[in-house]
Amino acid sequence: MVIKSVELETVCGITSVLPENELFEVAFAGKSNVGKSSMINTILNRKGMARISSQPGKTQTINFYNINNIGYLVDLPGYGYATACEEIKAQWGIMIENYLHNSKKLQAVFLLIDIRHEPSENDCMMYDWILHQGYRPIIIATKADKLKNSQINSHVSRIKQTLNMGAEDLLIVFSSMSKAGKDEILNVIDNYILRNEDQTPMTKEQLIEKGVLTARQVEDYKEEQRRKNGEANKPAKKARWKSVGKETKADRKKKEQSKAKKKAVVRKQKNKMKHR
Numbered sequence: 001m002v003i004k005s006v007e008l009e010t011v012c013g014i015t016s017v018l019p020e021n022e023l024f025e026v027a028f029a030g031k032s033n034v035g036k037s038s039m040i041n042t043i044l045n046r047k048g049m050a051r052i053s054s055q056p057g058k059t060q061t062i063n064f065y066n067i068n069n070i071g072y073l074v075d076l077p078g079y080g081y082a083t084a085c086e087e088i089k090a091q092w093g094i095m096i097e098n099y100l101h102n103s104k105k106l107q108a109v110f111l112l113i114d115i116r117h118e119p120s121e122n123d124c125m126m127y128d129w130i131l132h133q134g135y136r137p138i139i140i141a142t143k144a145d146k147l148k149n150s151q152i153n154s155h156v157s158r159i160k161q162t163l164n165m166g167a168e169d170l171l172i173v174f175s176s177m178s179k180a181g182k183d184e185i186l187n188v189i190d191n192y193i194l195r196n197e198d199q200t201p202m203t204k205e206q207l208i209e210k211g212v213l214t215a216r217q218v219e220d221y222k223e224e225q226r227r228k229n230g231e232a233n234k235p236a237k238k239a240r241w242k243s244v245g246k247e248t249k250a251d252r253k254k255k256e257q258s259k260a261k262k263k264a265v266v267r268k269q270k271n272k273m274k275h276r
C-alpha cells in the first residue's frame with residue numbers, strides 16, 4: 001500500500017461516542033511507551049502525525065487516522081501507565097475494551113510488545129482479550145534496534161512462548177528507528193484486509209477463503225448468514241445440543257433405524273431356524 005493521504009479524522013476521549021465509520025479500521029494496542037504512535041508515524045511516513053513522548057501516557061485518546069480515504073489506522077491509549085491515577089487507568093481500560101468490543105468496522109488488531117522484555121501480565125491479558133473478542137492478534141515486537149541481531153530470535157521465541165502463540169500466528173519484528181518491519185506491516189494490511197485490485201476491504205467470504213478469520217469469527221459470520229436467510233438458530237441449536245452431548249432429532253432417527261434393522265435381521269434368522 002502506498003500512503004497518499006493521511007488525516008487525523010476523529011479523536012475520542014473517555015466521554016466521547018465512538019464513530020460509526022463506513023471504512024475499515026485496523027487498531028494498534030499495547031502498553032504505554034511501547035512505541036505505538038512512533039510505529040504509526042513510521043508506517044505513514046509522517047514524522048509528527050501521531051504525538052510521541054518519552055513520558056509514558058502520551059496518547060490518552062483513541063485517534064482515527066484516515067489513510068487514502070480507504071480506511072483508518074486506530075492509535076489506542078497505552079495500558080499499564082503506572083503513574084496515572086487508578087480511576088483514569090480504569091476509564092482508559094473501559095474505553096479500549098468498549099472500542100474493541102463494539103467497532104463494526106474493525107478488521108484486525110495489532111498488539112505491540114517491547115522486544116526486549118518478556119510480555120507482562122497486562123500484555124498477556126490484552127492478548128487473550130483480543131482473542132476473546134474474535135480477532136487473531138498480530139504481534140509487533142517493537143524497538144528491535146535496541147537489541148543485537150544475534151539476540152532477536154531468542155527474544156521472539158520468548159514472546160511467542162509467553163503469549164502461547166500458535167505456529168501460524170504472525171509476529172513482526174519492528175523498529176521505528178531503522179524502519180525494519182515497516183513493509184511487512186503494510187503488506188499484512190494489504191494482504192489480510194484489502195483486495196489488491198481496488199483497495200477496498202475484502203469481503204468476509206474472501207477473508208474466510210484466505211484463512212484470516214478465527215473459528216469464532218467464521219461461526220459468527222455463518223450465524224449471521226443463517227439469520228439473514230431466515231433460518232435463525234436452527235443449525236446453531238443443533239450444534240449446541242451436540243456440543244453438550246444431547247441427542248438431536250437426527251441422532252434419534254438414526255438410532256431407531258439401526259434398531260429396526262437389527263430387529264429385522266433377528267427376525268430373518270428366527271424364520272430361517274423355523275424352516276430348517
Ligand SMILES: Nc1nc2c(ncn2[C@@H]2O[C@H](COP(=O)(O)OP(=O)(O)OP(=O)(O)O)[C@@H](O)[C@H]2O)c(=O)[nH]1
Nearest residue numbers: 033034035036037038052053054057058059078176
Ligand atoms: N530506540 C527506539 N525507540 C523507540 C522506538 N519506538 C518508540 N521509541 C521511543 O519510545 C518512546 C515512546 O514512544 P511512543 O510512540 O510515544 O509510545 P506509545 O506506545 O505511543 O506510548 P503511549 O502513547 O504512552 O501509549 C519515545 O521516546 C520513542 O522515541 C523504536 O523502535 N526504537
Ligand SMILES: [Mg+2]
Nearest residue numbers: 036037058059
Ligand atoms: Mg502513543
